Amino acid sequence: MSLIVQKYGGSSVADKEKVFNVAKRIVETYKNGNSVVVVVSAQGDTTDDLIEKAAEISKHPSKREMDMLLSTGEQISISLLAMAIHELGYPAVSLTGWQVGMETDSQYSKSRIKRVEASRIKKELDHNNIVVVAGFQGINKYEDITTLGRGGSDTSAVALAAALHADLCEIYTDVDGVYTADPRIVKNAKKMDEVSFDEMLELASLGAGVLHNRSVEMSRKYNVKMCVRNSMNDHEGTIVKEGKKMERMVVKGVAHDLDVARIALVNIEDEPGAAFKVFSLMAKHNVDVDIILQSIGRENKKDISFTVKKSSLDVAKKILEENQDLLGYDEVKVREDVAKVSIVGAGMVNNPGVAAKMFEALYDAGINIHMISTSEIKVSVLISSANVEKAVNAIHDKFELGK
Amino acid sequence: MSLIVQKYGGSSVADKEKVFNVAKRIVETYKNGNSVVVVVSAQGDTTDDLIEKAAEISKHPSKREMDMLLSTGEQISISLLAMAIHELGYPAVSLTGWQVGMETDSQYSKSRIKRVEASRIKKELDHNNIVVVAGFQGINKYEDITTLGRGGSDTSAVALAAALHADLCEIYTDVDGVYTADPRIVKNAKKMDEVSFDEMLELASLGAGVLHNRSVEMSRKYNVKMCVRNSMNDHEGTIVKEGKKMERMVVKGVAHDLDVARIALVNIEDEPGAAFKVFSLMAKHNVDVDIILQSIGRENKKDISFTVKKSSLDVAKKILEENQDLLGYDEVKVREDVAKVSIVGAGMVNNPGVAAKMFEALYDAGINIHMISTSEIKVSVLISSANVEKAVNAIHDKFELGK
Numbered sequence: 088m089s090l091i092v093q094k095y096g097g098s099s100v101a102d103k104e105k106v107f108n109v110a111k112r113i114v115e116t117y118k119n120g121n122s123v124v125v126v127v128s129a130q131g132d133t134t135d136d137l138i139e140k141a142a143e144i145s146k147h148p149s150k151r152e153m154d155m156l157l158s159t160g161e162q163i164s165i166s167l168l169a170m171a172i173h174e175l176g177y178p179a180v181s182l183t184g185w186q187v188g189m190e191t192d193s194q195y196s197k198s199r200i201k202r203v204e205a206s207r208i209k210k211e212l213d214h215n216n217i218v219v220v221a222g223f224q225g226i227n228k229y230e231d232i233t234t235l236g237r238g239g240s241d242t243s244a245v246a247l248a249a250a251l252h253a254d255l256c257e258i259y260t261d262v263d264g265v266y267t268a269d270p271r272i273v274k275n276a277k278k279m280d281e282v283s284f285d286e287m288l289e290l291a292s293l294g295a296g297v298l299h300n301r302s303v304e305m306s307r308k309y310n311v312k313m314c315v316r317n318s319m320n321d322h323e324g325t326i327v328k329e330g331k332k333m334e335r336m337v338v339k340g341v342a343h344d345l346d347v348a349r350i351a352l353v354n355i356e357d358e359p360g361a362a363f364k365v366f367s368l369m370a371k372h373n374v375d376v377d378i379i380l381q382s383i384g385r386e387n388k389k390d391i392s393f394t395v396k397k398s399s400l401d402v403a404k405k406i407l408e409e410n411q412d413l414l415g416y417d418e419v420k421v422r423e424d425v426a427k428v429s430i431v432g433a434g435m436v437n438n439p440g441v442a443a444k445m446f447e448a449l450y451d452a453g454i455n456i457h458m459i460s461t462s463e464i465k466v467s468v469l470i471s472s473a474n475v476e477k478a479v480n481a482i483h484d485k486f487e488l489g490k
Numbered sequence: 491m492s493l494i495v496q497k498y499g500g501s502s503v504a505d506k507e508k509v510f511n512v513a514k515r516i517v518e519t520y521k522n523g524n525s526v527v528v529v530v531s532a533q534g535d536t537t538d539d540l541i542e543k544a545a546e547i548s549k550h551p552s553k554r555e556m557d558m559l560l561s562t563g564e565q566i567s568i569s570l571l572a573m574a575i576h577e578l579g580y581p582a583v584s585l586t587g588w589q590v591g592m593e594t595d596s597q598y599s600k601s602r603i604k605r606v607e608a609s610r611i612k613k614e615l616d617h618n619n620i621v622v623v624a625g626f627q628g629i630n631k632y633e634d635i636t637t638l639g640r641g642g643s644d645t646s647a648v649a650l651a652a653a654l655h656a657d658l659c660e661i662y663t664d665v666d667g668v669y670t671a672d673p674r675i676v677k678n679a680k681k682m683d684e685v686s687f688d689e690m691l692e693l694a695s696l697g698a699g700v701l702h703n704r705s706v707e708m709s710r711k712y713n714v715k716m717c718v719r720n721s722m723n724d725h726e727g728t729i730v731k732e733g734k735k736m737e738r739m740v741v742k743g744v745a746h747d748l749d750v751a752r753i754a755l756v757n758i759e760d761e762p763g764a765a766f767k768v769f770s771l772m773a774k775h776n777v778d779v780d781i782i783l784q785s786i787g788r789e790n791k792k793d794i795s796f797t798v799k800k801s802s803l804d805v806a807k808k809i810l811e812e813n814q815d816l817l818g819y820d821e822v823k824v825r826e827d828v829a830k831v832s833i834v835g836a837g838m839v840n841n842p843g844v845a846a847k848m849f850e851a852l853y854d855a856g857i858n859i860h861m862i863s864t865s866e867i868k869v870s871v872l873i874s875s876a877n878v879e880k881a882v883n884a885i886h887d888k889f890e891l892g893k
Contacts, residue, residue, distance in 0.1 A: 159562035166559035
């Protein structure tokens with residue numbers, strides 16, 4: 088008998104039929120002799136509807152009150168899903184974030200899980216109940232409701248799997264697993280059977296979009312074996328687990344991300360602390376910076392370019408302009424028509440030829456590279472967003488990932 | 491400085507404008523130097539929408555899961571109302587039933603409040619916060635969410651007022667207060683300035699509809715002074731408090747109730763225990779019985795008639811039919827076209843002439859009386875529902891309540 092944690096996203100429980108589809112899947116797992124803990128998100132558009140309700144009242148609602156409001160979405164899903172499981176004739180009990188002891192820090196709207204006090208869940212499992220848990224939410228030390236921010240339900244599922252020492256954490260979504268590239272763009276993209284935590288982390292943060300990187304980071308930390316599967320079919324999915332050391336180079340997949348904007352500070356003073364000043368300002372205002380490129384200085388001036396999410400662009404630009412005197416640059420240049428394309432694979436670090444092969448593919452396709460960034464297991468380039476489809480296909484073909 | 495508990499029903503917070511209207515009212519009370527605790531119901535049709543969602547999944551959903559589901563309605567209201575108060579520039583914090591320590595028994599869907607562990611509210615009041623509490627909900631000893639059933643938010647408000655030793659518990663509704671009769675039926679019905687707990691209890695249970703009797707019972711028990719007021723204007727409302735002993739007869743108001751059905755068991759065995767058998771069966775199946783009338787027996791047979799709520803009629807009839815052998819009657823007769831009309835007033839018990847005066851008014855109006863029931867402070871009659879308007883007006887005039 089295994090203990091399995093399953094997570095279903097909002098689209099998987101959007102209406103009555105889908106709720107029953109998920110309930111049947113859960114019951115199948117339970118009937119096979121497993122203990123089952125299910126984590127669910129809010130149904131379909133519920134969260135958006137609630138956000139809209141708040142927006143009618145206030146342009147900048149209190150984050151505490153937003154968490155109080157938004158956490159009702161998951162509470163609705165869990166009760167309906169438990170009812171559906173009952174309707175199929177099986178025992179189930181729904182539990183909110185505070186009921187399962189999902190203890191978080193005190194930050195509202197994007198809190199972090201500190202620990203899971205899992206005694207209530209264990210008791211319910213001992214009573215042979217299927218336990219249906221509200222994802223995305225927790226409770227802080229003031230006994231106030233918190234929410235975990237983007238990808239929160241995945242993180243809830245992994246945290247529960249870790250706390251309960253589950254044998255597997257299944258993340259159900261609307262695709263069959265993790266692909267070598269986005270199947271909407273690359274026709275012969277292949278589903279991977281297995282991917283390591285490190286690779287998945289890069290794929291997640293690079294815009295592959297299946298798993299949020301917070302959940303993958305937590306899986307890696309607690310060594311929780313995950314499986315990404317399609318809630319609408321019985322395909323095997325992709326296993327995400329601790330990777331073996333790779334001897335030969337393996338490029339696992341090509342990821343792309345259109346949610347990128349580039350900012351360039353032209354003619355900034357070439358003196359110690361220039362970069363520090365820029366990026367500490369960004370950090371202070373919670374602007375996540377990704378690729379950074381600094382030109383070689385001449386005549387005591389240099390250029391600093393970096394990328395941010397499109398949603399952070401306005402804030403970033405405003406901060407930079409307000410601090411022009413402090414930073415001492417001539418001009419801020421901004422480009423939004425850019426995209427990031429990356430290859431990911433463990434063992435890449437020992438194979439310098441990999442990056443060259445990627446650049447060759449882009450050169451052959453006539454695509455200009457604006458910025459380059461590398462890490463142990465990935466190589467990213469910034470290109471014009473118009474070239475994304477061509478670039479991803481060219482790289483996918485070059486590395487023969489479809490075979 | 492006073493501590494005031496205010497309760498607003500679902501129609502008072504049905505949309506953005508109404509939420510702000512309520513917020514302004516709360517802020518006015520707060521600005522006048524009072525500590526304010528606000529109890530809110532779910533917005534407008536929210537509860538019905540949630541019930542519908544559950545009905546799509548299951549015809550007989552688990553009561554525990556229904557409470558989990560329905561309690562989200564109030565959680566949405568409190569967060570939105572707190573945001574609106576913030577928007578007006580005042581401090582507010584929303585709290586759910588479990589956060590305010592509203593401890594109930596373990597019965598789902600109509601649980602009873604056992605105690606209020608009010609330390610969290612007190613702390614928030616000490617920090618000068620306006621505290622916005624979700625009505626209708628509590629938590630049981632298993633740490634599961636419960637709901638209080640009909641009139642639950644009124645009861646929440648009174649329980650909090652009692653626990654906090656509040657100076658006043660204001661119940662906001664869509665009428666100006668408690669009337670001598672239903673103003674929609676009796677044109678010269680007068681708003682009462684004051685009514686005793688006992689009188690209010692009879693008026694509530696007799697279908698005056700402004701306050702639920704559970705909340706009035708609790709007010710009386712803990713001597714919580716209440717005020718029924720209109721959320722859309724500044725009229726004084728009706729004070730409900732401990733009554734002074736009345737020397738002379740005072741008929742306070744005329745109530746009517748259309749949610750009544752009459753059941754008659756014809757030719758039941760006239761032997762000891764006949765009534766006991768009938769009404770213990772009703773009690774066992776949670777059928778509330780109101781007026782009971784037993785005919786004088788002849789030839790070892792008698793008739794037993796009683797009234798129930800229309801919603802209980804089918805259940806009651808089924809139980810009686812299933813137990814025909816046990817009870818030994820010839821026939822069950824049912825009438826739904828009936829209504830109860832009552833006069834209420836402390837001191838009535840010492841004035842036997844009051845009932846006669848009521849019957850006279852009905853006689854003058856040509857209205858036939860089916861059943862009669864009296865208590866210390868009320869006289870009720872069952873009549874044809876078609877005659878309700880005429881009856882209430884005739885009685886109202888007879889006792890000169892409009893003057």
